Amino acid sequence: MAASYYYSILLASLLFIATTCSANFYNDFAITWGDGRANILNNGDDLTLSLDKASGSGFQSKNEYLFGKIDMQLKLVPGNSAGTVTAYYLSSQGPTHDEIDFEFLGNVSSQPYTLHTNVFAQGKGNREQQFHLWFDPTKDFHTYSILWNPQRIVFSVDGIPIREFKNMESQGVSFPKSQPMRIYSSLWNADDWATQGGRVKTDWTQAPFTASYRKFNADACIWAAGSSSCGSVSTPSTSSSWLNQDLDTTSMERMKWVQKNYMIYNYCADIQRFPQGLPTECAPTS
Numbered sequence: 001m002a003a004s005y006y007y008s009i010l011l012a013s014l015l016f017i018a019t020t021c022s023a024n025f026y027n028d029f030a031i032t033w034g035d036g037r038a039n040i041l042n043n044g045d046d047l048t049l050s051l052d053k054a055s056g057s058g059f060q061s062k063n064e065y066l067f068g069k070i071d072m073q074l075k076l077v078p079g080n081s082a083g084t085v086t087a088y089y090l091s092s093q094g095p096t097h098d099e100i101d102f103e104f105l106g107n108v109s110s111q112p113y114t115l116h117t118n119v120f121a122q123g124k125g126n127r128e129q130q131f132h133l134w135f136d137p138t139k140d141f142h143t144y145s146i147l148w149n150p151q152r153i154v155f156s157v158d159g160i161p162i163r164e165f166k167n168m169e170s171q172g173v174s175f176p177k178s179q180p181m182r183i184y185s186s187l188w189n190a191d192d193w194a195t196q197g198g199r200v201k202t203d204w205t206q207a208p209f210t211a212s213y214r215k216f217n218a219d220a221c222i223w224a225a226g227s228s229s230c231g232s233v234s235t236p237s238t239s240s241s242w243l244n245q246d247l248d249t250t251s252m253e254r255m256k257w258v259q260k261n262y263m264i265y266n267y268c269a270d271i272q273r274f275p276q277g278l279p280t281e282c283a284p285t286s
């Protein structure tokens with residue numbers, strides 16, 4: 001039963017991709033900085049960012065989105081990537097912005113990258129969770145996904161959920177749901193803090209550092225001129241399954257497996273950091 005549910009979702013999303021997705025970096029993204037260090041290649045199939053001593057580089061989506069299921073494949077800076085950070089995130093603008101973050105903190109050769117995640121709602125973040133990965137993210141492309149619908153935000157790696165941030169507005173926790181966001185990515189030097197707490201610096205003899213992107217896919221509500229391509233947010237006119245997608249039992253178990261074996265920091269377990277009590281969303285829910 002779970003399997004057939006899964007396949008119907010898969011089928012629905014495949015149909016959606018087939019009919020709506022162009023997946024071309026020229027169409028979907030604009031290079032925003034880096035003076036030639038960011039490049040779109042192979043007729044728009046691939047994109048690379050690079051970093052050297054003088055500058056990093058970055059790009060952003062042309063569209064703004066209000067909810068979506070957004071996938072990107074990344075291959076991270078190989079070898080000695082200590083000090084480098086590859087950020088891939090969604091963000092709105094302004095002082096009370098919302099943000100959903102993946103940040104990949106490099107490491108010396110053969111030591112694991114740290115995948116740092118955070119969620120900002122109404123300008124408030126401080127919701128860090130960090131993971132090591134169960135593979136070497138520099139050897140091959142892997143898919144990093146954000147499911148963002150009115151009920152939840154789910155971070156996934158190769159289809160395995162690693163983190164869920166639920167809508168707990170009924171308990172007074174802000175949730176990103178009214179500010180459209182763009183997708184951003186950048187590669188930059190953060191050797192003052194990124195690797196082993198800032199103790200390991202970027203080795204510039206290894207520059208330029210390069211991260212690669214491909215196979216962007218957004219099943220998403222595009223926000224333009226004050227309205228959503230999905231119709232009203234409370235009663236969307238699309239029947240896309242991701243808009244009310246939940247985590248099924250299998251997904252929950254996989255997420256537990258990741259969190260048990262690969263999570264290296266969880267703000268919800270950091271009692272010293274929150275002497276007044278853990279944030280409300282950290283309370284276990286049904």
Ligand SMILES: *[C@@H]1O[C@H](CO)[C@@H](O)[C@H](O)[C@H]1NC(C)=O
Pocket residue numbers: 105106107108111112113114194195196197264
């Ligand atoms: C780098 O490797 C060290 C040692 O294995 C590990 O503790 C750390 O989490 C890794 N990641 C970063 C970004 O320092």
